Amino acid sequence: xxxxxxxxxxxxxxxxxxxxxxxxxxxxxxxxxxxxxxxxxxxxxxxxxxxxxxxxxxxxxxxxxxxxxxxxxxxxxxxxxxxxxxxxxxxxxxxxxxxxxxxxxxxxxxxxxxxxxxxxxxxxxxxxxxxxxxxxxxxxxxxxxxxxxxxxxxxxxxxxxxxxxxxxxxxxxxxxxxxxxxxxxxxxxxxxxxxxxxxxxxxxxxxxxxxxxxxxxxxxxxxxxxxxxxxxxxxxxxxxxxxxxxxxxxxxxxxxxxxxxxxxxxxxxxxxxxxxxxxxxxxxxxxxxxxxxxxxxxxxxxxxxxxxxxxxxxxxxxxxxxxxxxxxxxxxxxxxxxxxxxxxxxxxxxxxxxxxxxxxxxxxxxxxxxxxxxxxxxxxxxxxxxxxxxxxxxxxxxxxxxxxxxxxxxxxxxxxxxxxxxxxxxxxxxxxxxxxxxxxxxxxxxxxxxxxxxxxxxxxxxxxxxxxxxxxxxxxxxxxxxxxxxx
Amino acid sequence: xxxxxxxxxxxxxxxxxxxxxxxxxxxxxxxxxxxxxxxxxxxxxxxxxxxxxxxxxxxxxxxxxxxxxxxxxxxxxxxxxxxxxxxxxxxxxxxxxxx
Numbered sequence: 001x002x003x004x005x006x007x008x009x010x011x012x013x014x015x016x017x018x019x020x021x022x023x024x025x026x027x028x029x030x031x032x033x034x035x036x037x038x039x040x041x042x043x044x045x046x047x048x049x050x051x052x053x054x055x056x057x058x059x060x061x062x063x064x065x066x067x068x069x070x071x072x073x074x075x076x077x078x079x080x081x082x083x084x085x086x087x088x089x090x091x092x093x094x095x096x097x098x099x100x101x102x103x104x105x106x107x108x109x110x111x112x113x114x115x116x117x118x119x120x121x122x123x124x125x126x127x128x129x130x131x132x133x134x135x136x137x138x139x140x141x142x143x144x145x146x147x148x149x150x151x152x153x154x155x156x157x158x159x160x161x162x163x164x165x166x167x168x169x170x171x172x173x174x175x176x177x178x179x180x181x182x183x184x185x186x187x188x189x190x191x192x193x194x195x196x197x198x199x200x201x202x203x204x205x206x207x208x209x210x211x212x213x214x215x216x217x218x219x220x221x222x223x224x225x226x227x228x229x230x231x232x233x234x235x236x237x238x239x240x241x242x243x244x245x246x247x248x249x250x251x252x253x254x255x256x257x258x259x260x261x262x263x264x265x266x267x268x269x270x271x272x273x274x275x276x277x278x279x280x281x282x283x284x285x286x287x288x289x290x291x292x293x294x295x296x297x298x299x300x301x302x303x304x305x306x307x308x309x310x311x312x313x314x315x316x317x318x319x320x321x322x323x324x325x326x327x328x329x330x331x332x333x334x335x336x337x338x339x340x341x342x343x344x345x346x347x348x349x350x351x352x353x354x355x356x357x358x359x360x361x362x363x364x365x366x367x368x369x370x371x372x373x374x375x376x377x378x379x380x381x382x383x384x385x386x387x388x389x390x391x392x393x394x395x396x397x398x399x400x401x402x403x404x405x406x407x408x409x410x411x412x413x414x415x416x417x418x419x420x421x422x423x424x425x426x427x428x429x430x431x432x433x434x435x436x437x438x439x440x441x442x443x444x445x446x447x448x449x450x451x452x453x454x455x456x457x458x459x460x461x462x463x464x465x466x467x468x469x470x471x472x473x474x475x476x477x478x479x480x481x482x483x484x485x486x487x
Numbered sequence: 488x489x490x491x492x493x494x495x496x497x498x499x500x501x502x503x504x505x506x507x508x509x510x511x512x513x514x515x516x517x518x519x520x521x522x523x524x525x526x527x528x529x530x531x532x533x534x535x536x537x538x539x540x541x542x543x544x545x546x547x548x549x550x551x552x553x554x555x556x557x558x559x560x561x562x563x564x565x566x567x568x569x570x571x572x573x574x575x576x577x578x579x580x581x582x583x584x585x586x
Contacts, residue, residue, distance in 0.1 A: 099563035193544040206542045235549040236542065308526040319503060326504070328576050330567035342579045347506035359507065360515055363499045364522060367491065370499075380529045382539030387532065389540060421518050422525055438543025462543070 004029040005162040009071045009219040012165060016059070016070040023056035023070030027114045030072045034116065034163045037487050042138045043148075043158035045077050046085045047117035055114035064112030068226055073108055074164035076155050077118040078125055079210070080199035081105050084115075088201045089133040090123045092353025093331045102199020103231045104168060104210050111226045116164055119154030123355045124322065125175055125203045127151050128427035131418055132357040140183060142452055142484040146411040149179030149427075155213050156183040160484055166223050167213040172204050173310055174407070174431025176211050177443035181406035181455020184445045184482040186220045186472070187213045189431075191463050192438035193238040196231035204317040205236075207310075207435045216481060217444060217473040221249035224465070240463065248466035252473030258292035260471065263399030266299045268430065273408040276449025281405045284446040284456050287478040288403075288471070296399050300391035305384045306433040311425060312368045312381035313436070319365030322358065325350060360421060385436045392437045396461045401471055404430045406443040406455030430457055440465040444472040445482045453482055490523040491516065 004012065004026055015021045031049050038044050052072060059070040075081060078088045080098035082105075087093040101109070108115060122132040130137040130153035140148040141160040148157040155167035156179035169176035171189035180187025188211050195210045202208060212223035228242040262285070273281075289295060327333035327349035335348035354362070368377035395402060407427050417423040434441040439462045446456035456475060460468040493516040500507045500515075507515070561574055570577040 096567050099559055099566050193546075232551055236544050236546065238544060238546075302532065305529055305532055308528045311522065311526045312529065323504075327569060328578055331569070333569035336570070336579050338579075340579060342581045343504065344506075345579045347501075347504045350504050351506040351508075351511075354505070356511075356514075359500075359505055359511070360518060360522070362503045362505065363496060363515060364519060366499045366503045367495075367519075367523070376530060377526070379539060380532070380534065381526075382541060383534035383537040384529050384532050385540040386537050387534065389543070420521070422521055425522075436540075436543075 005033045007165070008216050009068060009165040009214060009222060012071050013068055023059040023114065024053060026070055027052045027056035027072050027116070030116055030164055037161050038163060040139065040144060040487065041141060041157050041161045041163070042136060043119055043154045043161060043163055044074070044117045045087060045089065045120050045135055045154070048084055048115060051084065052114040052116050055109070055112070059112045066111045068222055069112030070114070071166060072114045072116045072164055074116050074119045074155055074158045074167040075105065076121055076152050076167070076169050078121060078170055078201045079105055079168060080201070081115065081118065084118065086118065088124045089121045089135055090353065090355070090358070091134045091332060092325050092349070096330050100199065103196035103233060104227045105199065107227050119152070119158055119167060121154055122151035123358050124201065124318070125151040125170055125172055126318070126357050126361055128174070128178055128424050129417065130154060131414065132355055134355055137414060140411045141487060142184065142411065146413050147182065149182040149411065151175040152179045152213070156180055156185050156187065159183065159185045159213060159215050161487060165215065166219060168210060168227070169213045170200060170208055170210045171435065172207045172209070172314060173435050174428040176213060177431050177441060177455065177457060178407045178427055180213060180443040182411040182453060184453030184484060185213060185215055186217055186442065186444050187211070188220050188224060188442040188468070189434065189440060190224060190228055190465055191238070191440045193236050194242060194440070194465065195228050196234045196237055198231055198233040202321040204314040205321060206317060207314060217469060217476045218246070218249045218253065221245040221469050243464065243466035245466050245469045248469040249473040252470035253477050255291050255474055255477045257288060257471065257474050260293045261399040262288060262293050262295050263298040263395050263402040264295055265303060265402055265404060266297050267301060267303045268404050271408060271429065273405055274410065274449065277405050277408060277410065277454050280447030280449055280454035281456060284475060284479060285403065288475060291474050291478060298395040298398055298402070300395055300433070302384060302387040302391050303433050306388055306436055307425060307429055309381040309384040309388070310428070310432045310436060312377050313385065315361040315365035316368045316378045317365070319362045319369065322362055325353065357421065388433055389437045392439060401467055402459040404457050406430060406457040410449050410452040410454060434459050438462055440468055442468045442472045444475055446475060446479055448482065489520050490527065491520050
């Protein structure tokens with residue numbers, strides 16, 4: 001039974017399709033694995049055993065069919081799940097049960113995918129390590145003394161610990177890709193607008209992008225196909241069909257990249273990556289060249305300003321979005337003893353309910369949007385965003401995709417970057433440009449450095465999500481997948 | 488010179504409705520100063536004539552058909568409220584008694 005947790009989503013779906021194993025057996029195996037290891041990994045904030053088994057039973061009764069019917073999934077706790085606690089890892093939403101499902105959750109249910117539970121994250125998706133979760137960090141299954149990445153560290157840890165074969169993440173500045181990189185799993189950020197934000201607790205609305213996480217490229221593509229596509233309830237959802245990412249992944253898996261041009265960003269060289277990360281990246285690049293790809297150096301002169309622009313735009317949008325947590329409509333209310341005014345209660349509620357990183361970003365965003373500073377900070381950052389977009393467009397006239405390490409360093413020990421918040425921000429150095437541009441990008445495991453996973457990032461033009469899956473699957477076929485030591 | 492003072496942080500916290508403690512003010516002022524000095528680098532870019540990008544999807548004025556559709560029931564909308572009274576959100580007083 002327990003070896004069911006070692007199979008890929010595609011393998012599980014095939015076994016269930018042939019009735020060799022039931023969906024209830026598959027769900028039970030994963031729930032039992034969670035029971036056995038999650039005390040140490042802490043990937044989950046909430047486990048819904050009853051709900052998952054009920055959904056699995058419906059698949060076994062033949063009520064729902066489809067390519068991933070019966071394959072269990074873990075959902076990041078920033079997605080609204082009807083009747084199931086949803087906290088965004090914040091004290092301000094402790095115990096909140098949404099009265100509706102996010103569009104993505106609706107699609108998972110319609111696809112017959114049992115939801116195992118809600119995964120841990122940095123509070124409101126702000127962070128790169130899960131150390132900013134109000135409920136304690138998740139641990140990296142490769143080394144329980146190290147971070148699993150963030151913000152979606154819970155989803156990535158659940159995959160690497162074999163607690164779930166698939167997971168949902170959200171990526172605002174790298175929150176799917178960086179956790180994927182440091183846990184040896186695959187994480188894809190779709191084109192912005194390619195996946196619905198309806199029911200996603202907003203952090204930075206012009207950047208937030210839900211996406212799929214898996215242990216293999218094909219699994220990730222299969223999940224991508226289930227969740228992507230136009231949603232009339234999200235006004236930024238793109239009213240176009242989704243490229244066939246599954247076919248692209250299968251094509252890539254044949255290992256032929258003849259004629260594909262990979263762009264190497266000149267400005268990313270000498271970027272402060274750890275030597276082991278650079279070495280694994282370079283070896284993978286050589287492996288892709290052996291499959292027929294060509295490497296071209298391109299210049300993206302404004303990428304060096306992506307991190308500063310991001311840390312003005314994202315906090316600005318967050319300061320506005322998080323104004324909704326006012327102690328009136330949902331969540332915590334603090335200090336309401338009858339003697340205090342609404343404003344005092346609101347301020348006490350927000351100070352008690354938000355953690356330090358969230359407060360820092362709200363204050364920073366309020367500053368950047370203040371009259372007198374707006375033009376120099378938020379306004380200027382938006383102009384830089386235009387220039388970064390132009391860099392991408394010019395690069396994609398010369399090459400098919402851009403490639404880089406996903407993050408400059410492997411999983412770091414707990415506590416090593418929390419005292420200086422800017423050191424934490426550097427984890428997103430290579431992932432952030434794509435978010436500002438809006439295109440898709442994927443992280444795929446490419447090797448180990450001192451026994452810890454390294455991620456390879458592939459960035460594609462807007463709406464060409466299929467292209468990154470093809471290259472990712474080709475890389476996976478060349479370097480294989482990586483298994484953490486037994487827990 | 489510091490990019491941001493302790494007094495400015497206190498003012499911004501008040502604008503943001505965050506009742507931060509003295510200890511938080513001390514810590515945030517130093518940390519925000521480091522962050523601001525780093526992000527201020529966007530000012531190095533010559534971008535006077537560059538149009539701003541607020542959003543990567545070039546969609547404007549997205550409307551649905553003007554047809555009534557069901558929305559959340561009142562009890563569902565109130566289900567997460569810290570305090571509710573007769574079908575409404577209940578809030579602390581918003582005016583001083585002298586007013």
